[in-house]
Each structure stands twice: as structure tokens, then as C-alpha cells.
Amino acid sequence: MIVIIDYGAGNLRSVANAIMKLGYQPKVTSRPRDLLNARAVILPGVGAAAETMKNLKMLGMVAPICQFIGEGRPFFGVCIGLQILFAGTEEGGWHECLGVIPGQVRKLPAGLKIPHMGWNQVKQVGS
Numbered sequence: 001m002i003v004i005i006d007y008g009a010g011n012l013r014s015v016a017n018a019i020m021k022l023g024y025q026p027k028v029t030s031r032p033r034d035l036l037n038a039r040a041v042i043l044p045g046v047g048a049a050a051e052t053m054k055n056l057k058m059l060g061m062v063a064p065i066c067q068f069i070g071e072g073r074p075f076f077g078v079c080i081g082l083q084i085l086f087a088g089t090e091e092g093g094w095h096e097c098l099g100v101i102p103g104q105v106r107k108l109p110a111g112l113k114i115p116h117m118g119w120n121q122v123k124q125v126g127s
Contacts, residue, residue, distance in 0.1 A: 005065075005081075006030045007055040010044035012089035015078065032064040039070055046077020049105070051096060051110045052080050062098065069100050 004015050004026050012028055019026040019042070020061040026042075027034060035041055043065070056062050069075045069085075077085055084097040097105075108114055 001034075001038050001047050002026045002034050002040045002042065004028045004042045004044060005035065005056075005061060007043075007052055007059060007061065008079070009047035009052065009055070011046050011078070012044055014041055015044045025097055025120045028122075030059050030061070032060045035061065035068060036065045038068070038073075040074035040076070042064070043075070043081030043084075045077075045081050049080060049084050049097060051094075051097045053095060056084075066098060066100060108121045 002019055002024050004019070006012055006028050007030065013038060016022050016028055024050045025072070027038075028110040029035070053062075056065070067072075077083075083089055083105050085102050086097050086105050087101070088096045088106060089103065090107040108116060
């Protein structure tokens with residue numbers, strides 16, 4: 001079963017339609033036990049990190065998400081679903097996130113268009 005996490009925001013319908021087009025029947029849910037029984041999990045994007053984390057905590061999803069990923073099971077974060085995997089984010093002030101990936105999401109430097117959408121090149125600095 002492929003689970004799409006419903007945290008009260010996000011592009012659920014678009015993600016579910018994409019999974020169905022691939023021939024799978026996804027389950028859109030906000031129940032932690034469904035996540036732990038999943039073969040793969042998708043956390044869709046749309047929204048702000050602080051609100052997403054608040055909703056995931058309220059739903060009791062933080063520990064199951066971390067457990068699922070910690071077990072090496074397939075997890076796909078889309079947009080905000082990827083951003084909150086980091087330890088924290090500067091989006092809208094400092095907010096702690098899931099801490100699955102070390103590091104933090106930093107605000108784009110002054111002079112760049114915010115919000116920014118699109119594809120860019122990324123250059124890693126340091127290790």
C-alpha cells in the first residue's frame with residue numbers, strides 16, 4: 001500500500017492522481033497506523049513548514065514518519081514534505097523540523113525573488 005499523508009494541506013489530489021496513473025491505488029490518510037503499515041509513503045507539498053509541523057504533531061505523525069524513514073523504507077517528500085525532513089528551517093523565522101536530514105533550510109539571500117519557484121542549479125559548499 002502506498003500512503004499519502006494528509007496533514008490538512010498539500011496537493012493530495014495531484015499526488016494521488018499521479019500514483020493512480022502509475023497503476024497503484026494509494027491511500028490518503030492522516031492516521032499514523034496506516035503509515036506504519038505502508039509499503040511506501042509520500043508527504044506532499046504546499047504550505048509552510050511551521051504549519052506543516054504543527055499539523056503533523058497534532059496528528060501524531062512525527063514519530064511514525066521518523067520510524068518509517070529510519071527503517072530505510074521508501075519515503076518521498078514533495079516540496080514542504082522534503083523541507084521538513086531537515087533539522088530546521090528559517091522559513092518565517094526559525095522552526096524545528098523532523099531532523100531526519102542534518103542541516104537547515106536557509107532563507108534565500110536578499111535581492112532574489114521570494115517566494116521562488118522553479119528549477120535551478122545547486123552547488124554544495126563544504127561537506
